[in-house]
Amino acid sequence: MQARQSGPIPLRLMETFRTVFYTPILVSVAGGFLREEGLDVSFSTCPPQFPHPLSALKNGAADIVQSGIMRCIIALDWGAETTPLHFAEINARDGFFILEREPQDEFSWESLRGASVIPVGFSPMPWASLQYAMRNNGVDPSDLNLMMGLPLDDAVDAFREGRADFIHLPEPAAGRLVSEGAGHMAVALGMVNGHMAYSSFAATREFLSGQGDTVRRFTQGFSRALGWIQASDPAKIAGAIAEFFPDVPVELLAGSVGRLKEQGTWPVNPALEQPEFERLQEALMGAGLVREHQSYEDVVTREFA
Numbered sequence: 001m002q003a004r005q006s007g008p009i010p011l012r013l014m015e016t017f018r019t020v021f022y023t024p025i026l027v028s029v030a031g032g033f034l035r036e037e038g039l040d041v042s043f044s045t046c047p048p049q050f051p052h053p054l055s056a057l058k059n060g061a062a063d064i065v066q067s068g069i070m071r072c073i074i075a076l077d078w079g080a081e082t083t084p085l086h087f088a089e090i091n092a093r094d095g096f097f098i099l100e101r102e103p104q105d106e107f108s109w110e111s112l113r114g115a116s117v118i119p120v121g122f123s124p125m126p127w128a129s130l131q132y133a134m135r136n137n138g139v140d141p142s143d144l145n146l147m148m149g150l151p152l153d154d155a156v157d158a159f160r161e162g163r164a165d166f167i168h169l170p171e172p173a174a175g176r177l178v179s180e181g182a183g184h185m186a187v188a189l190g191m192v193n194g195h196m197a198y199s200s201f202a203a204t205r206e207f208l209s210g211q212g213d214t215v216r217r218f219t220q221g222f223s224r225a226l227g228w229i230q231a232s233d234p235a236k237i238a239g240a241i242a243e244f245f246p247d248v249p250v251e252l253l254a255g256s257v258g259r260l261k262e263q264g265t266w267p268v269n270p271a272l273e274q275p276e277f278e279r280l281q282e283a284l285m286g287a288g289l290v291r292e293h294q295s296y297e298d299v300v301t302r303e304f305a
């Protein structure tokens with residue numbers, strides 16, 4: 001049982017990387033929603049010595065982390081007996097976009113066939129989700145001329161230089177290219193793939209059982225941040241998170257927030273439901289990242305959300 005504490009409860013919170021996709025995390029920190037629950041949050045981006053936040057969690061460098069739930073599914077598929085548990089949803093849809101060099105009156109998936117395409121190269125989940133969308137729309141990923149494995153900045157530079165017909169990007173990188181006139185929005189993958197358990201908060205089983213009150217406070221504060229996002233316009237949300245993007249004009253940031261909010265990227269409440277978990281597994285299996293379906297109960301706990 002967690003001991004009662006008179007002062008603020010310290011909590012180390014870690015994200016994978018900085019993106020507008022994770023706006024609910026940024027709002028919960030900057031908006032004071034976690035502080036109002038009595039939490040003293042130390043917020044950081046995963047440092048380079050760890051390949052991803054779950055590794056930081058394993059090595060005791062964080063208490064709660066943002067992570068793609070796919071990493072726990074893959075670990076179980078490879079034979080792990082247990083993994084951290086995901087307890088609250090951050091993203092209910094894919095938040096990545098396909099941009100095209102030459103605008104079409106109406107985007108056609110067939111236009112990808114034989115085209116040069118730069119997919120996201122810094123994480124396997126966006127590419128798995130893009131493959132899922134392509135296959136569901138009659139396009140085999142093997143029919144594309146792919147430029148794989150580029151870091152984000154190098155991918156953007158390659159597209160600017162005219163080395164690809166399409167590029168696959170998160171925000172605010174996508175919005176920046178559009179504002180420059182270097183690319184045109186072709187398709188929002190969140191609208192194509194529907195609800196999917198994309199990114200969520202995870203913690204070790206030991207932390208969840210031993211620090212249950214802290215986790216409940218955290219989930220309550222995060223839930224209120226989600227409610228604030230639902231009730232606020234993109235300009236107001238952009239203002240709340242602008243400190244995390246010092247090199248991005250607030251008008252561009254508001255456009256990025258608006259695109260993500262419009263498609264329902266962020267959930268109304270943090271409960272991570274089984275149907276979206278199963279859709280994620282379909283995407284992972286289609287991409288060859290896992291061989292077998294894993295049990296929802298082995299990866300997700302509904303105790304807190």
